[in-house]
Amino acid sequence: MTDLAEMRRFLSQYDGPKMRIMEICGSHTASIAKNGIKEILSPAIQLISGPGCPVCVTPTAYVDRAIALAKRPDTCLVTFGDLLRVPGSSESLSAAKGMGASVEMVYAPADVVTFAKKEPDKQFVFAAIGFETTIPVYALLMEELLREEITNVKLLTACKTMPGAVSFLLENGADLQGFLAPGHVCTVTGSDAFAPLAKKYGIPFAVAGFEGEELLAALYGLLHMQGKGMVKNFYPSVVTAEGNPKAKELIERFFEPSDAAWRGLGIIPGSGLCLRAAYASFDAGSRDLTEDNQQNQACRCGQVLTGKLAPTDCPLFGKVCTPLTPQGACMVSEEGSCHTAMRYQ
Numbered sequence: 001m002t003d004l005a006e007m008r009r010f011l012s013q014y015d016g017p018k019m020r021i022m023e024i025c026g027s028h029t030a031s032i033a034k035n036g037i038k039e040i041l042s043p044a045i046q047l048i049s050g051p052g053c054p055v056c057v058t059p060t061a062y063v064d065r066a067i068a069l070a071k072r073p074d075t076c077l078v079t080f081g082d083l084l085r086v087p088g089s090s091e092s093l094s095a096a097k098g099m100g101a102s103v104e105m106v107y108a109p110a111d112v113v114t115f116a117k118k119e120p121d122k123q124f125v126f127a128a129i130g131f132e133t134t135i136p137v138y139a140l141l142m143e144e145l146l147r148e149e150i151t152n153v154k155l156l157t158a159c160k161t162m163p164g165a166v167s168f169l170l171e172n173g174a175d176l177q178g179f180l181a182p183g184h185v186c187t188v189t190g191s192d193a194f195a196p197l198a199k200k201y202g203i204p205f206a207v208a209g210f211e212g213e214e215l216l217a218a219l220y221g222l223l224h225m226q227g228k229g230m231v232k233n234f235y236p237s238v239v240t241a242e243g244n245p246k247a248k249e250l251i252e253r254f255f256e257p258s259d260a261a262w263r264g265l266g267i268i269p270g271s272g273l274c275l276r277a278a279y280a281s282f283d284a285g286s287r288d289l290t291e292d293n294q295q296n297q298a299c300r301c302g303q304v305l306t307g308k309l310a311p312t313d314c315p316l317f318g319k320v321c322t323p324l325t326p327q328g329a330c331m332v333s334e335e336g337s338c339h340t341a342m343r344y345q
Contacts, residue, residue: 002220004213004216007217007219010223011040011041011216011220014041014042014045014223015044017044017226019045019222019226020175020176020178021046021047021048021176021177021178021180022048022049022174022178022179022180023049023208024050024051024052024162025180025182025184025185025335026052026053026056026333027052027184027335028215030335031212031215032215033341033343033345034212034344035212037212037216037219048176048307049304049305049311049337049340050169050305050306050307051165051262051264052131052162052165053333053335053337054129054131054160055083055129055336056305056330056332056333056335057264057265057305057329058086058129059261059262060088060089060293061089061291062129062156062158062289063086063088063092065156066083066125066156067092067093067096067101070093070097070101070102071101071102072102072123074121075123075124076102076104076123076124077102077103077104078103078124078126078127079093079104079106079126080107080127082333083127083129084097085332086329086332087326087328087329087332089293108137109128109137112124112141113144113145113148113153116152119152120152122152123153126141126156127156127158128141128157129158130159131159131161131162131185132161132162132185132188132189133184133187133188135159135251136244136247136250138155138157139250139251139255140250142155142254143250145282153282154282155282155283155284155286156283156284157273157275157283157286158260158272158286158289159273160260160271160272160273161257161271161273162189162193163189163193163194164260164268164270164271165262165268167197168265170200170201170203174306174307175307176307177203177226178203178205178206178225178226179203179204180208181194181206181207181208181231182207183207183208183210183214183238184210186207186235186243187238187239188248188251189248190239190241190243190244191205191232191233192241192242194231195230195231198229199230201229202227202229203229204225204226204229204231205230205231206222206232206234207231207232207234207239208234208235209235209237214234218234218235251273254276254279255273256273256275256276256277257272258272258273258274261290261291262305263302264292264306265302265305265306267290274286274287296316296327296328298314298327299321300313300315301330301338304330304337304338311338311340311341311342317341323343
């Protein structure tokens with residue numbers, strides 16, 4: 001096995017063909033910055049942040065719908081904290097809450113069940129956004145709602161699948177020579193989820209963990225896989241080829257594929273997951289939320305998410321757009337490319 005010193009030496013002295021490598025996942029982006037990995041890489045290796053932060057790719061129409069529900073006198077919108085400050089077309093959930101809208105922040109979806117039992121005459125809507133990592137948790141919430149016959153909870157979903165976004169980028173000619181595939185997503189999907197894309201486009205994928213050494217090992221592997229349509233798992237302690245059968249079965253039971261709107265990218269066919277028709281009574285109006293009318297038209301989140309621009313190339317970066325005054329979703333989340341660049345660069 002190659003030791004850390006050899007990997008660092010190779011990556012810093014690499015002088016082969018250009019390698020533009022996209023880390024799909026926002027957690028990878030943050031870890032790369034935290035560990036100073038870009039600073040040790042050869043100029044021939046460029047790391048590009050991708051659309052792998054669920055908050056960052058949630059369109060304004062979804063935020064607007066959540067706000068409208070929270071403003072109803074008989075409804076409470078329940079959400080994770082990182083969605084609160086995401087700009088809608090005119091305001092954020094945090095701003096709406098300050099004006100009297102009913103919004104509750106939780107750390108686990110199951111908390112909405114407690115709220116629902118305490119106030120059976122009130123409607124609670126859980127804002128269910130995320131990728132394959134968190135979707136099984138929403139399926140477990142659905143199981144609990146059915147088991148306990150709770151009828152005053154609905155889900156507003158914006159669930160997306162990672163391979164759908166990668167396929168979109170490659171179909172539209174993205175200048176990329178490799179991908180760091182997200183370890184936590186592959187825990188559910190299995191590393192084989194990216195195999196069809198690797199084969200179709202002749203591009204390598206390296207499934208990576210989140211520690212500095214794990215990321216260096218995956219990058220080292222990608223450099224040796226360049227030009228080959230293959231997937232290698234550099235996170236074997238957690239990820240298998242087939243993934244988690246129980247989690248995938250849960251997702252299959254409650255969700256079905258759908259077209260999805262990605263903030264800054266538009267509609268990507270088949271890249272989303274919505275509640276199946278059999279559970280339509282639990283849906284708070286998730287379908288057809290496709291508009292993406294950002295407040296500040298100078299925001300370049302769409303180009304940042306697809307690797308066309310670096311965060312620092314946006315004219316708003318570090319000026320009117322900061323973590324305290326975010327103009328786009330990429331600056332809101334701690335896993336967002338712009339937030340990470342602002343914090344570490």
